[in-house]
Amino acid sequence: MSTTDWLKTLQHILNCPVHVVSKSIAEWDELVKNADSTWLGEQTKDTPREGQRADKGGKTWIVAGRADSIVELIEIDHPSLQTSEKELISWTLQLDRGQSAPKNTSALSETERSALKLSEWIQKQLESDEPAYSLPDHLTVGSRLYNDMIPFLLVTEQTNTKQATYSDLEKLLRSFLSEDVVLIPLKSQEWLIWGSVSLLRDEDADSFNEQEEETLEDSLASIGLGLHEMLASEWIGECHLAVAHPTTPAKGMVETTVLLRETVNLGRKFHVGTNIHLPWMLQLERLLNAIPEAQRSKYLEQSMKRADLFVESEMLSTIETFFTLDCNVSETAKKLYIHRNTLLYRLDKLKQETGLDVRQFKDAVLVKIILLLYKVTKRN
Known part of the structure; x- marks a missing residue:
């Protein structure tokens, strides 16, 4: 135990x-x-x-x-x-x-013993009414935790499957994230991972070679995607992974853990079927999640004329793809492998049935909010 x-x-x-x-x-x-x-x-x-x-x-x-x-x-x-x-x-x-x-x-290896001490300290701060946000000196002596690192939170899904040991997971992470990795077990199916910021330089180099400009968020998302694919295929199968901006573990261990946990919870709640969760992509979801459920339901009743439209897989896929591609009609039609006029017909149908034209900014915002709230309310 x-x-x-x-x-x-x-x-x-x-x-x-x-x-x-x-x-x-x-x-x-x-x-x-x-x-x-x-x-x-x-x-x-x-x-x-x-x-x-x-x-x-x-x-x-x-x-x-x-x-x-x-x-x-x-x-x-x-x-x-x-x-x-x-x-x-x-x-x-x-x-x-x-x-x-x-x-x-x-x-236990010395690395695992240190990780368990960090885990217990984090757990205590998360339970405390007045948590300490900086690691105590005895947990950082001779440590690289004062350097900026990339934080990840891994949450496994296979409760009935034998879990890999700490050393097994650490070995896999070192093969992907380089030797400079810190692995901290939080719960039985939850792991806090810190990787080297040198991974971002590697991503930037690849982008330069391909003559593509990649933002910090793009690089982090790419690293998260690769890490998830490796873990899902080589270790644990179904799992969820969140990644955040680089920070200093010694100063931001607690806040980062809270942020990553919230990110995973929001992603699983609002985007079922998605396994990689990014905090900068869930800002609207974070705001909507703070609204009491009764108020969310009341808002949906007042805003929606045709709730069944959001049940139709074709319309749902069309709207989500349209938003993913920044409301670009041509790119959405290509992505869905349909004629541009077919897409315009579907958008006109949505406007006719709901009174909302997603080609207009104010209506697009409302439809996005309604869609997110409907997903959660329907499941509840």
Whole structure:
């Protein structure tokens, strides 16, 4: 069972905030020195060890594990926590970690241990009312996390399929994103990935060779497409991938995780069947998602004369292609393999039935909004 799994269970049992925090051995020693009370077991010189406790100011810290110079602590914010409850948690940690931790720790690489520490810190900040947005020093020492990197969020779909190990996924990512990659497991089917910005230079070089101008967003979308195709075919099958603008992980780890999660959720909600999600392409969806469902439904009822038009696959495909190609009639006709007059007939039909002419900017905006809202409301 992962740390985040049993952490939620313990929080439910105690009915109080419970977090996992990482401290250096020096910080743990200072905590013990200034604590209101402690329990260090029989071998007090051999610290820190699983189950050892320190209490101060209504909070309790219990050692859950140790990796190199970092101590993993369970932080319980419960001034009325009974001594018997603390002893039971300490005993459970001693029993569980005493049997399994040495074997598990030896099986983990240094990279994976660091990734798990980052994961626990991110999870704590996401659950906090006042999150810290900059990584603590002990998680960035000697790290490349101060350099700008490209963030990705990978969400897998195959819940009943055996998942690849951390090392398997890391190996695949290194083969595609170069050796300079950071992989952080968030949930059982969710991975935060940081790739080198050198990938953008490679994309720019390819674009130059092809005599094409490519924006930053175009390059990021191209990288995301290639990464998704590789992962879908070589590793996990069906999956969702979001990518955002480059940022510094040490300063933007939490905000980036929130943005990418929101991007995946919006993409899956408004664009079923799409697997690559880009935040700069979902700005209208983000705005519409903030509107209460009751108001969305009321707006649709007042705006639509012919709701069944959006059910017709032919009309739906025509409208979406028309918007994708920036309302260009000629390009849309080519994309749909139909005559220009056939396309004009369909647009005239839409105007006749709804009173909205998508060739006019103000009407095109309304149809785009109605289409997005209808998709979500229909599924709900």
